[in-house]
Amino acid sequence: MKPDPITQPPSDASARKAIQPVVCYPRDTLPLADLAAYRAVRDDMELVETVVIPPREAATWEVPAGHFCRMLCSEGPQVGDLNLFNLHDIEERFFSGKTRALNGTHVGLGDQLFSNFPYMRPIATITHDTLDWYGFDEFGGSVHDVIGTRCDPYTNNLLSNGGQYHHCCHSNLTRALSQKTGLPLAEAERHVHDVLNVFMCTGFTRDTGQYFMKASPVRPGDYLEFFAEIDLLGCMSACPGGDCSAQHSSDTAACYPMVVEIYKPKRLPEGWQSPPRNGYDRSHGVQA
Template identity: 80%
Template structure:
């Protein structure tokens, strides 16, 4: 965070600041999903699996390609930290940084969740969001961010003079993935990655540029829905911060379970097919 300037502003400081920004990654030429076709097959979805994510813990589930997945606020205002993997290859996983660069700091209907290098392809497409009315508030806050990293025991230890807390989202995700994949905790931890903060309301302060959180607007029966573009393994922690209105990494906040529903459409979207992995030849100019 930058709070103090040690240098004097140059004479042309205002002119430098007035230069208009340029979007880093224009997406006009990027293939886009036909959202109308996704919406058309949402009628008559069949529930094929239901998973409860306990408070201050995590759970895993599978979503076959061509199915929908809903993350539901079931009892009280609660934030979830979501990891996504290729079901058949844990090395292909959600890439929050590139998703952020292509879609923005917070994701919503029509945005796609991209996977890591060297695969870089859409893993999922967001098809419905009952919180899409929220937009950006007067503080610059919005929901479903891809800017936070997940609460973790290492940062907790750093900021609390050596405190030990084992139910941070990072640890919850590690335990759940280890159990699902038959890995040791050390092996599983290497695969846990920056998250999609489902239902979390966040932004950056305008004066210091610090990452902030505020009470989530989510209420029971709200949900975020996505379409699986490839076979997915989901892993999500019901954050120990509850609605993240005051603290996280704590047993003090009121926490509630989250529900995950996997739904099968009667038929896939028209002309839909699973995206191929990225076409870059990986030669990196090496001959």
């Protein structure tokens, strides 16, 4: 628990707290995806690859630009920690912080996933979400968060007084990326980044502001689907917390495999083009 405040509130404390908030990044100037154009090509798409991610492990797959990627709950409620990379340059990868700032704490239908600086462009667009009915519950929880970092062995080591647990999502992602790219573990780990927590139900407690998780509402047959705006390398861990109803990094939680399906549409969305890298000139105010 955080300690009680030691500073006496000023006389105008209530007035300061009553100031209305301002949205940092209004979306009216953000180029949004034409969701109708994406959905118009979904009906007759062809399944071209299926990847099964074992419980408490991770796997990788490739998604060519112009294809759909579906992450599916197959056997039981299970959360997945997702990393995305530019297939041809893994220095460009999913940027959860800016995606969160532009879309909100949880992503869903129509939201775009952005890459890191200096590339910063939409690399994927969410085109279908069978949990879009959930919204925000009475606790402030919602699904598919971009606020959690991923369960990791370093935090586990701190909280367990020296424990060495190797199936945290961070380690799972590191092993899978190393195997896919041939990079040594230490170098692959450098590229593992904050995740999209697929199916995870999370929020912040209203009294203490602490990050919480609760049992995911996902059930077999549910899926989250995105359209690849560029050639992507996906890497996802089937979290050792299972549905995250009790704890992270556990050998006792009920865990299930996750399935990834790649679909090729017979035609591309009308007017679609793969987005270029961000147009900022990178001079940072210094004259050449």
